[in-house]
Amino acid sequence: MRAFFKLLFRNRLAAAGAVVMALVVLLALVTPLLPLMDPDITNTADRFMRPFSEGHLFGTDHLGRDLLSRLMWGTRLSLAVGFAAAIIAAIIGSAIGIIAGYFAGRTDNIIMRFVDMLMAFPYILLALAIVAALGPGLMNALIAVAAVNIPFFARNIRGITVGIAHQEFVDAAKLAGLGHTKIILSEVLPNVVPVIVIAMSTTIGWMILETAGLSFLGLGSQPPQADLGSMLGEARSALITSPHTSIVPGFMILVIVMAINLLGDGVRDALDPRLKSGALSRPTATTQIASDRVAAASANDNAILSINNLQTQFHIKDRIYKAVGGVDLDVKPGECLGIIGESGSGKSVTALSVMGLVASPPGIITGGSVIYEGEDLIGAPYEKLRSYRGNRIAYIFQDPLATLHPLYKVGDQLAEAIRCHHHVSKTAARAKAVDLLKSVRIPNPEDRAESYPHELSGGMRQRIGIAMALANDPDIIIADEPTTALDVTVQAQILALLNDLRREHGLAIIFITHDFGVVAQLCDRVAVMYAGRIVETGETDTILADPAHPYTKRLIACVPELGGGRRQLAAIPGLPPVVDKLPDGCAFAERCEKCRTECTVGDIPLRISGSRAVRCLYPETELARETA
Amino acid sequence: MTIALRLQNLSKSFAVGKRLLGAPKGVVRAVNPVTLDVKKGETLGIVGESGCGKSTFARLLVGLLEPTTGSIEINGQPLDNADPAAFGKKIQYVFQDPVSSLNPRKTIRQIMEAPLKHLHHMDKTARAKRISEIFATVSLREEFLDRYPHEFSGGQAQRIGIARALAAEAEILILDEPVSALDVSVQAQVLNLLAALKEKLGLTYLFISHDLAVVEAVSDRIAVLYFGSVVEIGNAEDVFRAPRHPYTKLLADSAPVVGRPLTAPEGKETELPDPLNPPTGCAFRARCPHAIKTCATETPQLTGDETQRAACFNPLF
Known part of the structure; x- marks a missing residue:
């Protein structure tokens, strides 16, 4: 979690989005506590007052209502509806997606064709149809916006689930006696949650816009209740004469949606495992070379x-x-x-x-x-x-x-x-x-x-x-x-x-x-490598017949050979060292039976003798001393 | 000698090109009817190349796939419904890829607890006790229990996979390429652990692998699979040393062996037959240097004495 926030805030735009969003949410939360005028009290005498007039910081609207107060309450409502719609769409959509992806086959086919049908309608048309059927009202607008976004979640999550449902750990859970419900909840869902969060963070801005759109058309919040969309809708007729009535809610929508989208992109980048693995970092065309590299001279002239x-x-x-x-x-x-x-x-x-x-x-x-x-x-x-x-x-x-x-x-x-x-x-x-x-x-x-x-x-x-x-x-x-x-x-x-x-x-x-x-x-x-270095090299036949390095010898012994019949296999205990924490001396010392104290200090050189070379103080066979 | 596992005419076909309504376009026979007995305490090795149906076969045996025909009997009791939970207590599976068979979002303890909780309905203290017993058996440290799978090397993860299979207390383990993802030096550790466990707990193994030398080293008997059928089965020490089926011989000759000169063992066509359009008669005949007329018309059945049987009309001996 900590790593996630660290990653998120490294992205400056996302951090800015997060700060703005936190401010907006905080303001929306404390709105009832602030000394604001009642947003619904009309006073036609004071209609269309300019911003910064006395008592009305943002001025008043066509009915003389305080714009600041309406903006605060409207933002609160719009955010609540947007978040609620996103959560409903995410829960229902993900459930559909997981079920379709997990069970596959006919279940998947039927569910997904239905989802495809929903997706075939332009979303605003579908939302309008839903509101038309249910009647105007903020609750119905919420349902419409959620319903319109369900296919998006269903498709996204289904794709991820299909991949997970074929993983071996799901088979293992089946063999451990888990039923389908338990497998979905305890094996599949935890692996899907990051994707759901990513999908939510990138769509919540849209949902707020869509709710505002329905309200703008008069299908969402009903007068006198204020939300950002209905405020814009009511201000439309006075757009030229009193532009501030449109600009105030419009600017708020812009700020919210921008902030959410920036934050959402940041969340996606921080959570997406592909980005973590560096898949999007573009490698250079050639490997970088350290400026302090010491170029060693070639020792062998007849080598290509x-x-x-x-x-x-x-x-x-x-x-x-x-x-x-x-x-x-x-x-x-x-x-x-x-x-x-x-x-x-x-x-x-x-x-x-x-x-x-x-x-x-x-x-x-x-x-x-x-x-x-x-x-x-x-x-x-x-x-x-x-x-x-x-x-x-x-x-x-x-x-x-x-x-x-x-x-x-x-x-x-x-x-x-x-x-x-x-x-x-x-x-x-x-x-x-x-x-x-x-x-x-x-x-x-x-x-x-x-x-x-x-x-x-x-x-x-x-x-x-x-x-x-x-x-x-x-x-x-x-x-x-x-x-x-x-x-x-x-x-x-x-x-x-x-x-x-x-x-x-x-x-x-x-x-x-x-x-x-x-x-x-x-x-x-052949050259035998261990932990990033050559431990032995020489003619293949000699090395296989008469390995000098203990690692080579024991590695050869580990390999079962066809025709040997049933037998106990030789094993090398332990694991190779991790190359960011290489021990002093011989890297194989820890696993070597012949290890002595000298083996764990200093650098052990590759001793060359004719065509063979071995990096060991106590080789299995003493190489011929050659004075070349 | 008691029979731990008896398969009768077990087969699996997959429908290809499924449509929403109506019959599928074709049928692929992934596993042709297999009849096989595995004795208690025996290791039966199963070898074959990719596409020969060995993984489908393994999944049939543990109930992850429903057989198209045939039945599975464990210790004399038939198990014919494909319910992994019913199979789980009797027969368990060790997966090829040790890391992907462990849920990345669960701790090792949660993974180990699942079979104890759901198959044996143990309470918390009993589970903890059993887990420490099993971990002692497979020489894993208990401090591993609170870590996540990605913190382990392949060899350690495979030990955890084996520990999970043991937790179900099944007497038969299906080992599906259990060491092919591991390095040779670690591979031997895991193979020796498996051998020791078998000795100690009286287990029966089905060891599936593409590595002939490994299979030979661990098995009592070996079955060779080609294109969904068992083409040869016999004692481990004989099958590759003195194969009766030409395909077994081809496999044995292809394995890289130190000291044997490099020759392409096969000049003829090497492609597997098209599974959607299988050949008549013996599936190997197009590649077979010993094919005779009958091979094209009739499907060979396993024949020979109990120690070594081959499905071939013109066996090598």
């Missing part, structure tokens, strides 16, 4: 890409998450380098940092360099990075459905990828796209180019993803868990395809995965 002491952090509020804490990697032409690690180990962030694709804010590269063809890509201008992205260095992501545009044909998307970097005609690009589809072994490439992403199976989509990565004959492909979302039979095909392509095109592949089986089959070398 070399990452040196790369450090990427996420700065969220006052916390610093060291996602990548100094990674050194290099990959030679035609080589496949595996990066293996668990979630949160920094393997994906390392890969995204190469092309400056880490979202900023909150991501920031604080150190190191990425050398490609003798140039440092970190800190390279955006135009240069853009000309390399997908052209010289391409990515394959985990979920091709999320990376392909759903509204364009895959052939067009491939052609676009080509035309982005090469000045070729549309037909030439198109022909190349079909060739690409052929090269990733898609049957009937001409027809498939005409398909939309949703028409393809997961394996086919990932082939398109690979085709897109190949579109500009890159030197390096960075594949971030490209087979994790796929079935085993499809995974085997995709891996075989990547392996063939690598040999045909002489590609360097950086392959990120959490699966040792995949690494073993595809990668020449």
Whole structure:
């Protein structure tokens, strides 16, 4: 709650709205206590007195009634009616929406078609019809305004409920023996309330306006009772001669509706989880780079890409998450380098940092360099990075459905990828796209180019993803868990395809995965990451056969292998450290059986010995001492 | 040996393209009739790829879906109405995504209390006592009870999910991909916990997963699902080592194994058949290198001895 108010008041307009609204509500509440004249006493002798006349601060209206008093009482009434209508509409509308969304099927269909019918009428016409049927009067106007707004709530809340009703926790509640009513009240409703509040805060202004509109037409409050709408309506005939009688209530309506809308927008922004997660904060085109970055020099000359002491952090509020804490990697032409690690180990962030694709804010590269063809890509201008992205260095992501545009044909998307970097005609690009589809072994490439992403199976989509990565004959492909979302039979095909392509095109592949089986089959070398750093690297076969770091050894032991039969699996107790609170010394020390006191102090360096390196003081196998 | 769970001709079809009035446009058979016995104290592994109907199957078993045909018997008592509350005391479900199976707006205590309150009608003190017992069993600290689900890591949340399933005191647990959202080092912790619980409480498991190695490591018997049908069922140590059905062999050959060279195990068409327009005969025949004429005309039934049965006219042995 506190966080909500803090967030709300950070928005200055919303804060201003809140202050104005609080003032108006306060005045409306204390109106009966103020020494005001009776708003309904007529005195035709004093009619149309100007503002600031004696005894009448805002002047008088066509019957000589005190405008200040009428304004205060009118505001009070208008606010009460507006709030009441909003609450009634929210309760009834949300109830309808939740029931329709929760039960779905025929119930949903019937309710929502009825709601659609209500929505098909222009709202003012519907309100007029309701008032006409019930007779004029403020109460009936309230009912009309509430009724007119019910469909809005019903539709909004239904949409949210449909999403929640399919969540697993609702199934879990069913299995825990809860009935439908209890599930709706205790499982669904608490998750919907924020949306109801958002919808209310953004519509309450409208409701006050609509009530004023009905009163203006003489269908709301009846004389002599004052509300803002009827005051305007009565003043209409004297608009030219005595404009103050219109301006006073009109200005009040303007102030109230403006204040409520500003506040409502603020409430929505503060409550909406999408905004909290930063979805609306627009990331910069490349990852930010700390001004005090120390660019490390490349150590390896024959590498096509070399990452040196790369450090990427996420700065969220006052916390610093060291996602990548100094990674050194290099990959030679035609080589496949595996990066293996668990979630949160920094393997994906390392890969995204190469092309400056880490979202900023909150991501920031604080150190190191990425050398490609003798140039440092970190800190390279955006135009240069853009000309390399997908052209010289391409990515394959985990979920091709999320990376392909759903509204364009895959052939067009491939052609676009080509035309982005090469000045070729549309037909030439198109022909190349079909060739690409052929090269990733898609049957009937001409027809498939005409398909939309949703028409393809997961394996086919990932082939398109690979085709897109190949579109500009890159030197390096960075594949971030490209087979994790796929079935085993499809995974085997995709891996075989990547392996063939690598040999045909002489590609360097950086392959990120959490699966040792995949690494073993595809990668020449592997780097094992833990808590943002490389703990071990070397030839795949040696590492798998003879791991040097205790983490690698135990991680391999955790993985069940097919053909092993029924058995107790080895586990690593505990959890990886959170990267905003990394311990001193070895990050794995806490979970390590061999941990000694030296392991928890200072920085443990990556000891290099020939092609292998390990970040451990007491490795499982002593690496050969080499004097290079 | 007593039978904990007996399924007879259990199947589920979904109507597709429903209209407000009149018959739906088509019917998808998500699960074809399954007849199956699970012995008390046994772990039956169920493997299959996406779209094979394994989740629908799991939801049928706990009463979240009403079966189109067939019956479910638990400890000899039939349960044929789809009422999760009636099923809840006998058979429980552990969800795939540990975090989304916990209501984000409830504390762990409220989540744990629900089955005790609604299935067992316990009073407050009895509930508190039972919750601390269960938490001790799954090695969770009691201070977790007043926290909200988002404060937990995947492994911890899955332990809470298991604790909730245990609270119902059901003897059969359906584990629907319980470790596929977890990292390998944590996955083993959860699998070992499940094994220990089974030993201690005499539970019966149905372990559903797409990970062949995991299923093999935890199961007594394994059923392989393809396109809504059980195509092979047998002892865990035999099914992947010596498969009888060509699909099982394809699965076993596709799993990445350290030390096995990379080859695409399949050159033929790899797409699943269209569920709206299923093929006649065996659903796997289009992908099958051993297909014979009969495969196109007749639907194969499970045949073979009790230890390993396959639904194939031309089995591998």
